[in-house]
Amino acid sequence: MRVLFVSIAWKTHIHPMVPLAWALRSAGHEVQVASEPECLDTITEAGLTAVSVGSDETVEERVRRIQGEDAAQGLIPPPFTADSLYDITDGDRDGLPWEHITWLYDTLVVPRTWILNDEMVDDLVRYCRSWRPDLVLCDALSYAGAVAADAVGAAHGRLMFWPDPSLRMRRDFLRAQERQPAGARPDRLRDWFAEWAGKYGRDFTEELVTGQFEVNVTPEDYRLEPHDRTLSLRYVPYHGRSVVPSWIHGASRAPRVLMTFGISSRQWALPGLPAVSVAQVQEILDSLADLDIELVLTLAGEAREQLHRVPENTRVVDFVPLDVIVPTCSAVIHHGGAGNFNGSLVHGVPQLVVDCAVDAPAKRIMLQQTRAGLSIAPDEITGPRIRECLTRLLEDDAFRAGAERLQQEALAQPTPSALVTDLERFTAEQRSRGAGGC
Template sequence: MVPLAWALRSAGHEVQVASEPGFLDTITEAGLTAVPVGPQESLEQRIRSIRGGDDAPEQFEMAPPFSPDSLYELGHAHRDGLAWEGISWLLDNLVVPRTWIMNDELVEDLVTHCRSWQPDLVLCDVMTHAGAVAADAVGAAHGRLLFWLDVTLRLRRDFLRAQERQPPHERRDTLRAWYAEWAGKHGRDFTEELVTGQFAVNVLPERCRLEPHERTLSLRYVPYNERSVVRSWINEAPRAPRVLMTFGISARQWADLPGMSVKELQETLDSLADLDIELVLTVPGELRAQLHSVPENTRIVDFVPLDLILPTCTAVIHHGGAGSFNGAMMHGIPHLVIGYSADAPGKRVLLRQTGAGLSLGPDEVTGPRVREYLTRLLEDDAFRVAAERLQREALAHPAPSALVADLERLTAEHRSRRARGR
């Protein structure tokens, strides 16, 4: 978001970034103008409160006969026959609860600010459904920013297709009900554009998109690493193939986020100890202190900017997060995804279908398995060839500065149309 925000600023536009209060310092450190919306209580605190203080992560059993992998299949050959029971269950039990948990506390503040400031365009993170409600309330154009697989749009279209096959009295739509209630409070009617956006901005190569919006602007992914310092060792030629192992910064912020345990991490390091590689592992200091030994081929750092180290790497092991995945994609690096992120199942399918890497589920992780998969990445050149093909496709997208004119055009079109209909 930061490079796109600065591209708009550099073109002379006013840009404000709305967020919960706990994120304001991150925004202002990027040199952008922050707008606090929502409660002082963080999202993590709200989720813990709803769970009744339970530290255990949410667990859901998938309603049969639904296969979760079918959500992430590239292409549309078999999507018309998906079972209503599974699709509606996912919407009712996963999408809608997360929608109101993450957005209910934001809507009123966001609408109030938009009515005061009168933006022409609202660009929304895909989880921030409140942005579409606020944009619609003031007649602004609005689009969705996509930095990962668009599961929400895929599920929504699967749902609508399945809904058409149901008797009229059984066509419940809890997501529509959420949007319709908020839109009605601000004098608007529900339209499907509230859910889908009037357009989308997507960084993934076209063949990697689950369910592309009819109006999609392709955007080159430009990493933003906050404050970055180039350490001398990064620029030194590695003595052996360099492998980065990182599981993102989310685990530091969310204490109950599933991740590799200390035991699993130590077993993995031990299993990789005799490989002729230079392993760079990013872990916080408190976790480093719990490891009983660190192999000679391993360098442990608290943090390293991905955009600085990835060009020196032969492979990367990561959790499937957007920054890690997109960063490796932009540098043509084969991936080994150890699936702890929310959309890691989709990354697994994407890697299988593009050939750009391998993946392990959380329940498959052992030191020997990580060694086996990493060795395959290092020895089979086909993974590098596939990763470099993805890189070329991603680099062909326009940079943020080149996207500004398209955003101006869509804003003029949708805002003027909305304004005439108000």
């Protein structure tokens, strides 16, 4: 069968797709990956066939052009507590009230949807009408892929590589909407999908928002709101072109700790986004300087030059492949990105998450429930606070035990190769329904 992966132009959204793309290709299927021009090198670097769709303008340029000084408005925390979106519970939960859920939709979901997708839709539909994929697998934010798949009658699903609140948010929205007076029930996300679907002679369905199915790497007990049809997948680390440094497998004189704040945070620094500054990194280094550890800090060259001091127990590098270094570590300090979180999880290493990622509350709750690590809020980032939490991770064996239990749950999920048969079966079922597009 022909399988088209679709991703927004964000390399850390493309990287997790690569192992599954190669599993499908190794099983004999035709595989292509569609994204905007700024990420074509990321795709071809992985040995995969790239399809260029959308604009030459980068996502950062587009956001700044459209939103100007308010470029990060759609990414800042809401003016209310939305933690119930991330509750992991077997019982009923109260959904967010209408005024809260509509704030999230109007401020975060809908603007992000059209900014990240509008430029891709026409090109994707045009290409799908030519290539005729059987299956379209979409990154969690790539709604353009669902529109294109529906337009040509292809099966389509969403790829979830982090605890994702979007399905729960949608269900909260629909429940709250039903309780509103007639004529006072705007659904801007539905309007976006309906406009694009109508352009290609299709009607809106909720499957456009949620996908016909979902592929999810989060261990089953910690998923926020499982899709009615969820396929579990083991997370397999992939970080792009990388080289194992010569020092990494030498004898470590002390427990090794990795501190990294991610590729994405270096790639796109917008005003208003929570991030760890160089000054804060310096304070953290100073606070950890007398600990008996081997601290490995990843920091881009321009930021590294702003450091005033590098303690003797610290090694500063621009980049190191996580799947190589994490297994050698006693703890990992990171910003909550999917690669750092999942990479630490599958290697059974305790982690300290600085809650800078959008889905950080879900990760915080998972770590609390499993005792696999600790989490601190961005406004708590101080050297002494990091030192306190790291010391707990290193000295309390319960954190290592919790991380190893969570690791076993993660590794029990099907590998990308094992998932291929399920994807083949589901695609055949959907295609047999005979629902074709234009």
